[in-house]
Amino acid sequence: GSIVRATGLVKTHRPEGAAPVHAVRGVDLSVERGEFVAVTGPSGAGKSTLLHLLAGLVRPDSGTIELDGRRIDTLSEARRAMLRRRHIGVVFQFFNLVSNLTVADNVELPALLAGRSPKQARADRTELLEELGLAAKEKRTPGELSGGEQQRVALARALVNAPSLLLADEPAGSLDSKGTREVLRLLGRFHQRGQTILLVTHDARMAGAADRVISFFDGQVADDVHLDGGRPGA
């Protein structure tokens, strides 16, 4: 079945003292288990808003969102936060690490918040940091790391609870070409292992790493293509 299923999603931003912005204007979308989907399109198309909706960070004005078959759009903020912690990993362009915590603590924190024992959290953190080549940096703070390293820490943090879905919002947007290649390589590796990934990017080269590309334009899905040439559901 689908990991994510959204129907009729609508989200209008209503900034104070400014005109409303119709960011997402009627979107139907399903992501199947194990898919690596890129959502691409120009700046302002509504990609980030869509990702925030799917992450449960904001609530749609109308429409439904199911994660693993359960409605999340109708849940309270507290319940959505719990669900996010356990089932969704998110990485952002600017990493959003806790600057005064060590790398190790940044990665362990979500595991502890999700109710893992300290021992289990430590074991999961150690395994991921080793896998991501960061074992030697675990006592550092984020400010002592390069951008690429910080994004790898953010990836470890997003994956520590083995989420059903990894959401990545322009994860290479503030990295150089080396960091970009590294992020792509890691996303590819986790995908090979069965991780479901939804990547938001305006970068065609990054989108090309996915096996399905959804083109977003003006708050709507303009195209939805499997890169082997087929179309989902066709």
Ligand code: ADP
């Ligand atoms: P706060 O959360 O304190 O309102 P924000 O920085 O999120 O502060 O938002 C400040 C203002 O800018 C708000 O009116 C918000 O709706 C608007 N805003 C936030 N993000 C964006 C964006 N990406 N594009 C346009 N307006 C935005």
Ligand code: ADP
């Ligand atoms: P993209 O990720 O494709 O660049 P966004 O979802 O960030 O698109 O933005 C879609 C539209 O909604 C843009 O016009 C943007 O300025 C606006 N927007 C995004 N977030 C907010 C917000 N919090 N408040 C007001 N406007 C926003």
